[in-house]
Amino acid sequence: xxxxxxxxxxxxxxxxxxxxxxxxxxxxxxxxxxxxxxxxxxxxxxxxxxxxxxxxxxxxxxxxxxxxxxxxxxxxxxxxxxxxxxxxxxxxxxxxxxxxxxxxxxxxxxxxxxxxxxxxxxxxxxxxxxxxxxxxxxxxxxxxxxxxxxxxxxxxxxxxxxxxxxxxxxxxxxxxxxxxxxxxxxxxxxxxxxxxxxxxxxxxxxxxxxxxxxxxxxxxxxxxxxxxxxxxxxxxxxxxxxxxxxxxxxxxxxxxxxxxxxxxxxxxxxxxxxxxxxxxxxxxxxxxxxxxxxxxxxxxxxxxxxxxxxxxxxxxxxxxxxxxxxxxxxxxxxxxxxxxxxxxxxxxxxxxxxxxxxxxxxxxxxxxxxxxxxxxxxxxxxxxxxxxxxxxxxxxxxxxxxxxxxxxxxxxxxxxxxxxxxxxxxxxxxxxxxxxxxxxxxxxxxxxxxxxxxxxxxxxxxxxxxxxxxxx
Numbered sequence: 001x002x003x004x005x006x007x008x009x010x011x012x013x014x015x016x017x018x019x020x021x022x023x024x025x026x027x028x029x030x031x032x033x034x035x036x037x038x039x040x041x042x043x044x045x046x047x048x049x050x051x052x053x054x055x056x057x058x059x060x061x062x063x064x065x066x067x068x069x070x071x072x073x074x075x076x077x078x079x080x081x082x083x084x085x086x087x088x089x090x091x092x093x094x095x096x097x098x099x100x101x102x103x104x105x106x107x108x109x110x111x112x113x114x115x116x117x118x119x120x121x122x123x124x125x126x127x128x129x130x131x132x133x134x135x136x137x138x139x140x141x142x143x144x145x146x147x148x149x150x151x152x153x154x155x156x157x158x159x160x161x162x163x164x165x166x167x168x169x170x171x172x173x174x175x176x177x178x179x180x181x182x183x184x185x186x187x188x189x190x191x192x193x194x195x196x197x198x199x200x201x202x203x204x205x206x207x208x209x210x211x212x213x214x215x216x217x218x219x220x221x222x223x224x225x226x227x228x229x230x231x232x233x234x235x236x237x238x239x240x241x242x243x244x245x246x247x248x249x250x251x252x253x254x255x256x257x258x259x260x261x262x263x264x265x266x267x268x269x270x271x272x273x274x275x276x277x278x279x280x281x282x283x284x285x286x287x288x289x290x291x292x293x294x295x296x297x298x299x300x301x302x303x304x305x306x307x308x309x310x311x312x313x314x315x316x317x318x319x320x321x322x323x324x325x326x327x328x329x330x331x332x333x334x335x336x337x338x339x340x341x342x343x344x345x346x347x348x349x350x351x352x353x354x355x356x357x358x359x360x361x362x363x364x365x366x367x368x369x370x371x372x373x374x375x376x377x378x379x380x381x382x383x384x385x386x387x388x389x390x391x392x393x394x395x396x397x398x399x400x401x402x403x404x405x406x407x408x409x410x411x412x413x414x415x416x417x418x419x420x421x422x423x424x425x426x427x428x429x430x431x432x433x434x435x436x437x438x439x440x441x442x443x444x445x446x447x448x449x450x451x452x453x454x455x456x457x458x459x460x461x462x463x464x465x466x467x468x469x470x471x472x
């Protein structure tokens with residue numbers, strides 16, 4: 001029986017398979033001089049060169065072949081004469097699975113020419129077959145894999161939290177409501193007659209449920225989809241995206257900050273070590289797209305690994321930004337006032353300019369701009385919050401030490417108008433062996449965007465869901 005190989009495995013093990021008969025399958029990326037086929041099956045960015053023979057069957061195949069066609073090839077592995085590859089496959093038998101009509105091909109993004117990312121999004125069902133997008137998807141897979149790897153190796157338990165919820169974890173922002181009722185009628189809606197007998201939404205976070213689990217399991221994390229209905233049409237926002245949310249019992253803010261830094265560096269180091277081929281290809285593509293002689297994708301990732309993250313309080317941050325404006329190094333659109341929510345212009349200046357692209361962790365934010373569940377500091381004005389800011393994209397992690405004191409949590413819920421009747425169960429955990437505990441949320445898609453160097457977050461997720469767009 002002839003053994004089947006992926007293109008990646010065949011290229012990696014080719015020198016041990018010389019003169020062996022093998023089987024490969026894939027899609028035709030190019031067809032040159034009526035003899036050379038470049039075959040790819042998605043396992044690698046590299047193509048396998050198929051050399052057609054002069055037999056009658058291959059001559060018939062030559063007349064039919066088009067770019068994008070899917071084929072099955074049995075051939076002999078040979079050392080390549082060309083310099084671009086070590087091996088090639090001398091074909092013995094080719095089976096065509098499906099041909100692509102050249103006229104249809106010319107109207108698609110698979111036509112062999114450069115297309116804009118906007119054009120690729122219009123045919124999102126086909127962009128998996130483009131070099132740049134399947135490259136991004138492979139990196140996305142490896143990031144997801146190493147996230148699970150990190151938490152597993154550090155004693156965390158993977159938790160599945162509900163997608164359907166009755167509460168808003170953050171207490172702010174719009175949520176997608178779900179119902180089985182007919183809402184067209186102009187009358188008051190009795191939600192007790194709905195499927196869940198109450199108003200329900202798509203979840204914005206699994207944090208609150210994860211907290212309850214951490215108070216029994218110690219270390220847990222979630223990794224799942226979340227949904228936010230804000231009308232944000234920016235290059236950094238999605239309506240449906242993926243979040244990683246670890247929650248750890250007996251953890252204080254300082255430990256939470258250290259975990260975030262170690263975790264991010266582990267992920268980036270893993271990708272640099274295991275996806276270099278795809279990173280180099282992306283770097284070359286971005287040089288062409290951005291028309292730069294030298295793109296710094298790899299240098300940017302190495303910089304994250306090289307230096308410790310900068311750690312400063314919110315108050316120190318305000319002082320720095322205020323001093324920089326007074327020195328006339330920068331003029332911000334939004335005035336610098338203690339108590340303000342930092343805008344993207346402030347975050348980007350701090351990371352990209354002031355700290356020269358080294359990530360920054362800001363902690364101890366004013367309680368007025370942070371969520372109810374964050375632990376109040378002794379000053380009564382700030383909470384034990386933390387945000388991790390990355391170059392180019394800004395906030396990538398938001399977290400805090402959680403408020404473990406029943407009375408303080410109840411007070412904060414009242415102050416921020418949180419319905420504690422709905423969150424009675426969350427409040428109740430503070431009456432049963434409550435302990436100091438912390439956690440954070442990492443936007444998975446934003447991390448993929450940073451690592452791949454893409455300008456738009458819609459280009460790092462298979463089928464982006466954004467305002468006015470739910471196609472595919």
